[in-house]
Amino acid sequence: MVKKSPTELTVEEKLQALYQLQVTLSAIDEKRALRGELPLEVQDLADELEGLKTRVEKIEGDINEFQSAVTAKKGEIAKAQAGIERYKEQLNDVKNNREYDTLTKEIEFQSLEVELCNKKIKDAIIRIDEKKKELEQTKEIIADRTDALAEKRGELDEIMQETRDDEEKLKARARELEAKIEPRLLASFKRIRKSARNGLGITVEQRDACGGCNNKIPPQRQIDIKMHKKIIVCEYCGRIMIDSELAGIKKEVEEKPKKRATRKKKTEDAE
Incomplete structure (x- = not known):
């Protein structure tokens, strides 16, 4: 039997091929519907986890920056305190009031520097504590989302395994039908x-x-x-x-309501 090309098919054959294709595609849709929202839920969880991991990296980076700032400020404090000691020693050798005032101002300035550095260190330590708490909370969320993702992926894999073979057969059938149209x-x-x-x-x-x-x-x-x-x-x-x-579907016939017997007919039956 010579196989007809799609353009040689009659309208009747085209309609039959289209309808068979529709039935096949609807069956594929039903298989996919069994998965429900699982694929989207899995993707959303995976995307959320990526975002959370990025947040962890950002928080850890912020903590490192604050810790580096604390170390730097402690170095500045040590330097300022060394300057204060040096200026105090020089006070013993001043020769006039101007030198005394200059050294006194330097000591006062370095003392203010120490106070400022201590304040910044205190603020940085508070921020470090806050970031560590945020880091801990984020890691707990990651652990929770990781478990949820594993569970959802398990469910999806199970459904996929059940429907994969049937769906592949339907897809192959759909390709065959499409080639005829x-x-x-x-x-x-x-x-x-x-x-x-x-x-x-x-x-x-x-x-x-x-x-x-x-x-x-x-x-x-x-x-x-x-x-x-x-x-x-x-x-x-x-x-x-x-x-x-x-x-190839049995046509549905709409049942007509039965007519009610007339009053005259009922009277005759009674007689």
Whole structure:
């Protein structure tokens, strides 16, 4: 049997191929739906952990800077105190009031430097304590998020393992079906499917209405759908439409309500 190219298919064959593709893609969607929000939750946790690790690095860097500042200020204090001792010794050898005033001012200045350095050291130590507490809290959060991520990944891996084989088979089937459909029609179908809320690019006409949006289909359009002479789309939702017979679905028949017996009929029965 010679295999037809996509452009050689009849409209009926195109519709059948599209519908089979829709059924296959819907099955893939169902497999992915089983995972729920797990993939997003796993990604969010992974991203959060990366952010937390960056925060740890920043906090540790801040602590190192404050500790370096403390060390530097202690060096400045030692230098200032050495200067004070030196100036005090020089006071013993002053020859006039001007030299005395100069040395006294230097001692006062160096003493102020010591006080200022001590204040900055005190502030830095407070900041170091704050940063260490923040670091500890962040590490606790990291430990908690790491456990949560491991648990979520375990759940996702378990679901993936259960659905992977089936999904791969469905994907292969979808590729086979796509190869049978001409590119232009396939592109239109995918565009419709992407914009549709339920992922339906082609839908079955049921009870004289579109199976996608449930809007009534005009009688003439219903005839066109059943004729399979051209691709018909819903004028409301834009989905491609196929009749239930071609889709291989038993048509739903709306039961008509039973008519009530007339009063006259009831009277006759009574007599």
